[in-house]
Amino acid sequence: MKTNDVIVVGAGPVGLMLAGELRLHGVDVIVYDRLPAPSGESRALGFNRRAAETLGQRGLLPRLGEFRWGPMGHFGGVRFDLGMLDEDHSGVLGLSQARTEEALSGWLAGLGVPVRRGHEVTALRETPEGVAVSFAGPDGPGEETAAYVVGCDGAGSTVRALAGIPAPGWEATRGMYTAEITGVAPRPRPIGERLPGGSMVVCTPLGGGRFRIVIHDPALPARPDPDSLTFDQVAAAWRRLTGESIDRAEPHWLWACGNSAALAEEYRRGRVLLAGDAAHEIPPLAAWGLSAGLQDAANLGWKLAATVKGWAPEGLLDTYHAERHPVGRELIRNARAAAKIYLGEAAMDPVREVMGELLAHKTAAERVAGIVSGLGIRYDVGKGDHPLLGLRMPPHHELTLTDGTRTRVADLLHTGHGLLITTDPALAHPAHGLTDRLHTVTGTWTTDPDPALHAVLVRPDGYVAWTSPGTTDDLTTALDRWFGTANAPQPAGR
Secondary structure, eight states: OOEEEEEEEOOSHHHHHHHHHHHHTTOOEEEEESSSSOOOOOSOSEEOHHHHHHHHTTTOGGGGOSOEEOSEEEETTEEEEGGGSSSOOOOEESOOHHHHHHHHHHHHHHHTOOEEETOEEEEEEEETTEEEEEEEETTEEEEEEEEEEEEOOOTTOHHHHHHTOOOOEEOOOOEEEEEEEESOOOOOEEEEEEETTTEEEEEEEEETTEEEEEEEETTSOSSOOTTTOOHHHHHHHHHHHHSOOOTTOEEEEEEEEEOOEEEOSOSEETTEEEOGGGTEEOOSSTTHHHHHHHHHHHHHHHHHHHHHHTOOOTTTTTHHHHHHHHHHHHHHHHHHHHHHHHHOOGGGHHHHHHHHHHTTSHHHHHHHHHHHHSTTOOOOOOSBOOTTTTSBOOTTOEEEETTSOEEEHHHHTTTSOEEEEESSGGGGGGGTTOTTTEEEEEEEESSOSOTTOOEEEEOTTSBEEEEETTBSSOHHHHHHHHHOOTTOOOOTTO
């Protein structure tokens, strides 16, 4: 029976992203998925700014092909102008989830990561080597072991259930139908058209004569069964609410869901971890769930790899839950609030008006834009007063290296290593011996994040862990906390 370093369960965008992150660090990883082939479904049509940056810092954005950036922001349908902000918070629009999965699958193929489709996980059990994963596959039942297992298998996560991790939440109160169609051309309603009685219809042109329609209606079942949904039901609901007939359309994909939400109590239980919808079920809204899941993968990947490879400092893997669980909790709160505003009846109009007035002010808009874009996430990385500390390092900032080459921060993160940027080579002395996990770069800022910034330590996920000046701890302390000590391997079971 083969023993792997990590088994990732679920070949959606989150599982694929995590597997790639692990493989960048030389981890022996394999992906299982219960479906025999990619579904081709596109529940999300893009992702937020930070998710785009997460892909960009691995050089993956060109693989997505053409897409567009959203010039306007909104929270619950209340629009505000992103152009008034100091940073670009625009997200990716009109990009099907299927294209994202295809791009990530191509990346994994190039990295040599096997994706075993048609393998449904049926049991987990602890072994002296880690976790044994039982599965039903095309050739019958089988079992493999791994040091760690990560469930990226969606809101109804089998891995979460088998690990016994509770996920309390909020029951669904209303349902929604989604369909992608061709052959007819409904009137576009890209951010939704509110109708009497708390209903809403959305129609998003996808190009090539294809349209995505979404129906929110209190009359729908709160927990509709996606497997039993028919296009006749979708067309009847659309006709009843809009007066338009789409009866002669050709449906390419149907989906139904409710607005339930849930949050796993633990993102890690021993050698089993959760990411994406398996960790946090977020009501469908503006691809927030996908965006959060990609960031889960970036946060977890290097920490789990460090643990497997033996250089993880004490407690590093536990910071995954400590950092991402609060983000998941806040995302669910924010999504539920946005849905109330988005789908509420006329009684919510005064709230929408007040929000619109507030969001015309830059300070309020920056706060809300940080929620929607993910750029407002700040981790507790240590004491200090530098404004970048704990935030993501702006990936578009440029450096001029000592040889005259100009490069962006995002390009320096393609390998998945951490990054120490200094203006003086002598400042980098404590990082000597960490080249297997940390890349040191000396240069001057071409686009300057801070004229007084002499050095900055960037984690592999792109977040600033230390600055000079501006951090209470010295560089050696910060390196020990996030990157361990040189040539001091530790057991993978930590």
